[in-house]
Amino acid sequence: SLISQLPDSISSFATRCIAICSGKGGVGKSTITANLAAGLTLVGRRVAVLDADVYGFSIPRMLGVSAQPSGPRARLEPQLTASGIQVMSMGFFVSDNQPVIWRGPLLHKAIQQFLTDTIWQPADFLLLDLPPGTGDVTLTIAQSLPNAELLIITTPQLTATDVAGRVAQLANRYRLRLLGVVENMAFLNDSGQRQYIFGKDGGKRLAESLNTPLLAQIPILETVCHGADSGQPVAQFGSHSERSLF
Amino acid sequence: SLISQLPDSISSFATRCIAICSGKGGVGKSTITANLAAGLTLVGRRVAVLDADVYGFSIPRMLGVSAQPSGPRARLEPQLTASGIQVMSMGFFVSDNQPVIWRGPLLHKAIQQFLTDTIWQPADFLLLDLPPGTGDVTLTIAQSLPNAELLIITTPQLTATDVAGRVAQLANRYRLRLLGVVENMAFLNDSGQRQYIFGKDGGKRLAESLNTPLLAQIPILETVCHGADSGQPVAQFGSHSERSLF
Ligand SMILES: Nc1ncnc2c1ncn2[C@@H]1O[C@H](COP(=O)(O)OP(=O)(O)O)[C@@H](O)[C@H]1O
Numbered sequence A, B: 001s002l003i004s005q006l007p008d009s010i011s012s013f014a015t016r017c018i019a020i021c022s023g024k025g026g027v028g029k030s031t032i033t034a035n036l037a038a039g040l041t042l043v044g045r046r047v048a049v050l051d052a053d054v055y056g057f058s059i060p061r062m063l064g065v066s067a068q069p070s071g072p073r074a075r076l077e078p079q080l081t082a083s084g085i086q087v088m089s090m091g092f093f094v095s096d097n098q099p100v101i102w103r104g105p106l107l108h109k110a111i112q113q114f115l116t117d118t119i120w121q122p123a124d125f126l127l128l129d130l131p132p133g134t135g136d137v138t139l140t141i142a143q144s145l146p147n148a149e150l151l152i153i154t155t156p157q158l159t160a161t162d163v164a165g166r167v168a169q170l171a172n173r174y175r176l177r178l179l180g181v182v183e184n185m186a187f188l189n190d191s192g193q194r195q196y197i198f199g200k201d202g203g204k205r206l207a208e209s210l211n212t213p214l215l216a217q218i219p220i221l222e223t224v225c226h227g228a229d230s231g232q233p234v235a236q237f238g239s240h241s242e243r244s245l246f
């Protein structure tokens, strides 16, 4: 399972910050973040999630937290999921249909505020769901949390691993530790036969080229998709074999 | 086919600018852009593509244009694909592995320069592949090209259509015309049986809620993915039935 691959030291140190990033969007970064949070909670860890994907926030839906915080005071208190995961998201600050029209400098300020003003309860892990790419938010996080460790999510395609390789360069530039690569939607299991719809082993090749471990190859599963849309991540609500993926 | 759905006026006016956008990344926005460009070229239109997805540029690979322009002078001349599509991309300005570490204001300037200084040959269509979401680049384009029309790409999941709905709000705010919605990866055709891996008709519901046409529902096809990775879009290189998708 993915969780058992994370180094021992992660589970003992105070709050470990894991920045979950990807080059391209749509590779499953938020889905993996939600499932990782749910899976870690199941093994007794206290988890907080900061949804820093300001334009494409989807963590509240994926973890089943939807209502907006009421009143200004409550605005920087995380919401709690039914299983006790603390969640702070851009989604709490915009009304349903409104686009977040913030340019670089405003974004930088918003993220700083998320990091410094949110009233987190003690946690073993802080998972940061970053926006895809290497823009303002990713840079702010890399600069503000020098101890953050990077987990790179990719799908097998060249178009995805190309861009993911560029994000990994950030780890070198800001001296962040690269935990490894997760290859998501690695194959579709069609009655026992694996179909490599998006290509084969792209994530594996990326991990080798970055000299970092390939932590997991997660298949395309309708239940993973459905779990993401319904706020019930399979790492917590799925069958035994689904839970063991994470 | 998608192309036949575009209004007649598009094929007659000087250069029509179509901004291809999405809420979330990874929904196939660049793949659709590349296939639209290839398909329009096949029916005799002159096409230019600006890859404005500065962090996750993938158009050069998808249209089979890879070499970087040589020397400073050539830097703002588009590259030509074998079939004559003009391509300008962020990818021409960064070396292979380097991340684009530009914050908002620099991005704004780069996009302005792309729009004003690129030496385009006359074209019927300018397709703009925008970054996902509603950040700096999308705003700069929306403000600089008031005649641009928006084509929204989504996959069926709620997490994708939620965010796509927010991008559509930009059309209202900047008085841009919304051409319609394309639902990509709508289903997987498994020996005649449709599997709705990512959900069913999400794009259709989005189009209805935005009161705009659903222009196409494109299936998940290994050949589409392979065509994207190899620079041979199926709209040009695929079988008859694949070409008719676009
Ligand atoms: N292993 C998987 N199997 C099936 N669907 C998946 C899987 N991983 C992600 N998805 C789907 O793909 C979509 C994109 O994933 P998401 O986590 O939003 O990507 P990102 O955060 O990288 O933009 C989600 O809507 C989810 O439903």
Ligand SMILES: Nc1ncnc2c1ncn2[C@@H]1O[C@H](COP(=O)(O)OP(=O)(O)O)[C@@H](O)[C@H]1O
Pocket: A024, A025, A026, A157, A159, A160, B022, B024, B025, B026, B027, B028, B029, B030, B031, B032, B056, B058, B184, B185, B218, B219, B220, B221, B222, B224, B225, B226, B228, B229
């Ligand atoms: N209809 C499709 N069938 C199979 N694969 C697809 C399809 N559309 C897109 N893809 C794959 O999904 C990946 C993401 O698409 P891309 O165009 O890069 O998304 P975006 O531009 O929205 O980030 C691509 O690598 C492509 O291979």
